[in-house]
Amino acid sequence: MQLSRFPRVSLAHLPTPLEHMPRLSEHLGGPDIFVKRDDCTGLATGGNKTRKLEFSMGEAVQKGADTIITVGAIQSNHVRQTAAAACKLGMKCEVLLEHRVGEPSETYTTSGNVFLDRVFGANLREYPGGTDFETEMQAVTREIADGGGMPYVVPGGASNPVGALGYVGCGIELLEQFGEQDLQVDHIVSATGSAGTHAGLVVGLRGSGSDLPILGFGVNAPQDVQEERVYKLALATAELVGAPDCVSRDDIIADCNYIGPGYGQTTESMNEAILMLARLEGLLFDPVYSGKALAGMIDYIRKGHFTAGQKIVFLHTGGSAGLFAYADALTL
Ligand SMILES: Cc1ncc(COP(=O)(O)O)c(C=O)c1O
Numbered sequence: 663m664q665l666s667r668f669p670r671v672s673l674a675h676l677p678t679p680l681e682h683m684p685r686l687s688e689h690l691g692g693p694d695i696f697v698k699r700d701d702c703t704g705l706a707t708g709g710n711k712t713r714k715l716e717f718s719m720g721e722a723v724q725k726g727a728d729t730i731i732t733v734g735a736i737q738s739n740h741v742r743q744t745a746a747a748a749c750k751l752g753m754k755c756e757v758l759l760e761h762r763v764g765e766p767s768e769t770y771t772t773s774g775n776v777f778l779d780r781v782f783g784a785n786l787r788e789y790p791g792g793t794d795f796e797t798e799m800q801a802v803t804r805e806i807a808d809g810g811g812m813p814y815v816v817p818g819g820a821s822n823p824v825g826a827l828g829y830v831g832c833g834i835e836l837l838e839q840f841g842e843q844d845l846q847v848d849h850i851v852s853a854t855g856s857a858g859t860h861a862g863l864v865v866g867l868r869g870s871g872s873d874l875p876i877l878g879f880g881v882n883a884p885q886d887v888q889e890e891r892v893y894k895l896a897l898a899t900a901e902l903v904g905a906p907d908c909v910s911r912d913d914i915i916a917d918c919n920y921i922g923p924g925y926g927q928t929t930e931s932m933n934e935a936i937l938m939l940a941r942l943e944g945l946l947f948d949p950v951y952s953g954k955a956l957a958g959m960i961d962y963i964r965k966g967h968f969t970a971g972q973k974i975v976f977l978h979t980g981g982s983a984g985l986f987a988y989a990d991a992l993t994l
Contacts, residue, residue, distance in 0.1 A: 663869045663903045665831055668824070669720035673747055674712040675704035676831075680839040680975070685942040692963035693848070693972035697945065698836060701952075701980040706746035706778060709739045709980025710859050713828030714820035715747045721824055722753070727814030729754040729806050733795050735762040735926065736788075737950065739981045740819050740856075742775040745782035754811070755784040756802055762791050763926040767990050774987030819856025826862035826899040833866015836975070845973060847874060852977035853955035854878030854888060854916055859979060861895035864913050869905040879958035880918030881951050882925040888916040920958040926950050928991050931957035936985075936992065948981025949988045955979075 679699040687695045703712035722730060730748045732755070734741040741757050748755035757779060763770065779786055789798065799815055806813040816825070840847055850867075854860040860878040867874055880888040896909045922929030932949055935956035939945045947953045959976055962968050985992075 663830065663834070663905055665827060665903070668717055668827055669724040670716050671720045671723060671751065673705050673716050673719065673750065675702060677835045677839065678702050680836070680843065683943050686939065689938070689942055690960065690963045692970055693968045693974045696845070696847075696973065696975045698975055698977045700832065701946070701978045701982060703980070705743055705750070706782070707742070707980070707983045709743055710829075711740045711743040711820055712747070713832055714825035714858055715743060715816070715828070717827040718816045718820045718825045719747050719751060722814035722816070723751065725812075725814060727753065727812045729756060729811045729813045730816055731756045731758075731799060731802050731806065731813050732816040733758040733760065733799060733818045735760050736766065736771055737775045737926065737984045737987045739775055739948070739951070739984060741784070742778045742782075742983060744816055744820070745779050745784035748784070749782050755782070756806065757784045757786050758795060758798055758802065759786055759788045760791060760793060760795070761788065764791070769990050770987045773989070774984045776987070778983055819858055821856035821858030821895060823895065823899045823902040826858040826865070826895060827903070829859050829862020830866040830869065830899065830903055833863045834870055837867065837870055837872055847975050848972040849968065850874060850876045850975045850977060851955065851959045852876070852878055853881055853951040853979055854892060855881045855951060857888070857892045857895045859977070860892045860914075860916070861899055863977070864892070864896045864909055865899045865903060865905065868908040868913060869900065869903060875915070876913070878916045879920055879955035880916045881921060881954055883918065885916050885918045888918055889914045892916065917958055920954045920961070922954075928988065929954065929957065931961065933992055935960055937994070945978070946982035946985060947978070948984040949992065950981065950984055952979050952981050
């Protein structure tokens with residue numbers, strides 16, 4: 663698994679820290695909990711997309727692109743990081759934004775990530791929920807090319823095999839840190855959405871000979887759909903890195919019971935989790951992804967699925983910019 667043979671640009675502060683959370687661990691009275699700080703990747707308030715974009719934007723530069731086209735929800739963390747990466751590389755950024763959350767507040771539609779997209783000067787086009795984005799992306803790509811530009815499409819969440827290489831790298835980085843810190847880890851836990859993070863991580867670990875379990879907490883789809891999405895992408899990513907047989911279907915485990923009413927909708931357990939981590943560890947998580955995954959991990963500890971004596975690593979995928987969009991929706 664030689665990542666050095668793929669085109670790449672430097673965008674992230676790597677390696678991100680791996681830190682113990684002593685006060686959270688003591689509060690929950692279960693396993694020792696660690697946090698992998700991918701909220702500290704360094705670009706435009708950080709997050710998981712920055713690792714992926716090192717490879718997606720690397721390919722864009724190699725292909726001579728001058729305009730990046732991407733897609734996401736109004737409060738997409740992916741779009742914010744892509745808009746910033748385009749600025750850093752001197753490219754334009756065309757964004758297709760989906761109104762995925764029904765009846766959003768004005769704060770949701772104007773602050774947080776979408777505000778930062780505007781700060782980065784991205785050209786924002788808004789669409790109703792359920793739009794056929796494959797068709798719309800093709801139309802925007804044609805429009806840019808017809809105008810003499812060189813478009814490059816980064817898919818939603820940068821979740822294709824090229825983007826997932828970022829999390830293959832994270833898997834390798836984690837194994838190195840476990841060795842350096844002499845840590846025997848029992849489980850890695852993360853949010854899983856468009857699947858590139860989860861898929862890349864599985865390939866990074868399995869391709870390096872580690873059988874450490876990874877649990878993804880889903881944020882929008884039912885379990886069978888989410889697991890299939892991750893599995894398909896993991897197979898394609900494994901193929902790309904030259905380790906085609908390293909992943910099996912059993913390696914992919916998602917729990918989608920902490921979504922609540924839907925994508926981007928608040929839940930009490932997410933609200934509790936965000937305040938718990940802020941007030942015990944001084945850390946910020948987001949309501950859509952990392953907050954719901956945290957809620958899942960806390961519930962697993964309370965129910966005894968993760969127990970004292972174990973070591974759990976929570977992959978913090980970032981998203982704190984999105985918190986501001988939920989200023990009216992969270993109960994403090
Ligand atoms: C903060 C945060 N965490 C987790 C995820 C999920 O990662 P992925 O889309 O790679 O599954 C996202 C995706 O947008 C995100 O913004």
